Amino acid sequence: MLTLAASAETTGVAALLLQTFLIVMVSTFVAATTIARQLVMPVKDKLDVKDKVLLQLLLKPVLISAARLALNSGPTTPTSSSATGRNLSSNKKNAKPYLGFGLGLRTEHFQEVIDSEPAVDWFEIISENFMVKGGKPKYYLHKIRERYPMVMHGVSLSIGTTDPINFDYLRSLKTLANEVQPEWLSDHLCWTQHGGINSHDLLPLPYTEEALEHVSARISATQDFLGQQILIENVSSYLTYNDSSISEWEFLSAVAEKADCLILLDLNNIYVSARNHGFNAEEYLNGIDPARVQQFHLAGHTDYGDYVIDTHDHDVVDSVWDLYAKAIHRFGPVSTMIERDDNIPPLADLISELDMARAIAAENPLHLQVR
Secondary structure, three states: OOOOOOOOOOOHHHHHHHHHHHHHHHHHHHHHHHHOOOOOOOOOOOOOHHHHHHHHHHHHHHHHHHHHOOOOOOOOOOOOOOOOOOOOOOOOOOOOOOOOEEEEOOHHHHHHHHHHOOOOOEEEEEHHHHOOOOOHHHHHHHHHHOOOOEEEEOOOOOOOOOOOOOHHHHHHHHHHHHHHOOOOEEEEOOEEEEOOEEEEEEEOOOOOHHHHHHHHHHHHHHHHHHOOOOEEEOOOOOOOOOOOOOOHHHHHHHHHHHHOOEEEEEHHHHHHHHHHHOOOHHHHHHOOOHHHEEEEEEOOOEEOOOOEEOOOOOOOOHHHHHHHHHHHHHHOOOEEEEOOOOOOOOHHHHHHHHHHHHHHHHOOHHHHOOO
16 A cells, blocks of 8 residues: 655646545545444454455455555655564574464354363464453463463454554554463454554555565564564455556565565465466465465355355365465475354364364375474
């Protein structure tokens, strides 16, 4: 995304276009927040899949305009007034541990996990669900954390926005991380808000050099504040920008290298976007530096034939399992987990899916290598 600012040189049609864009931007986001329901998991009021497509379609002209009509634009270089100063070496791109095979921790399974201690190597939590003081979710969180490794996965970092970095959010995230002591933190390579208005969706970025500089600077500032590397995840998308000058995988790789962050590679998102935009998913895998990939996500989706929606409410499909096998061949053993955020099945069903991931990984001789 680009920063829009009127200047003395902004005249005539350009000024009119800028004013029109700002009006559309505000009205569109107001409409978006009207139809958008809370997407922070566990989802009780999730957008209908058709509404989700509609949201991105509504935003499409605005997003493209943002890339085209920036009149006095430039990457925003954020600064942290309370940065802790991380001591990270770029030659330790994957210094974090290999965890094995995990699941997303959902409220429906809290008690069963405590009672039965299932054969799951680790759990991923949605950070925002636990950014509260006390309460029953925190009770279960601590009980389960005593027995399993955890990682924290966020949905509200909005790393690509041109809004100032939200240090209040980062302080809450850091407080939770100090409490949970996760193996790592992750969020998405996207933007979710503008002008303080949250769209409650993971919106794609234009893949341009300017956006690359902008996002990399914000990730670096975020890591400095948190005092550690973070993982950035590729999102699924249903639109593209005419002004994008490089591929998504080139952009993701360049961001990881420039910001010295790690990658959470969501294989279902790659499959969904490949179907929607017509690129080759295997080419995507081959374009990513294995040294940067720390985690895999696997999930289900909804296939409408002409387009595919990342819904996390179905089992992982054969095509995504095939892509996972190719990813294991390319990247070796990577901590793998299955996301399920709606239509939650019994825990035993998810463990069966996890066993399938184990079996696929075991078929590849690289899976025993220590990263």
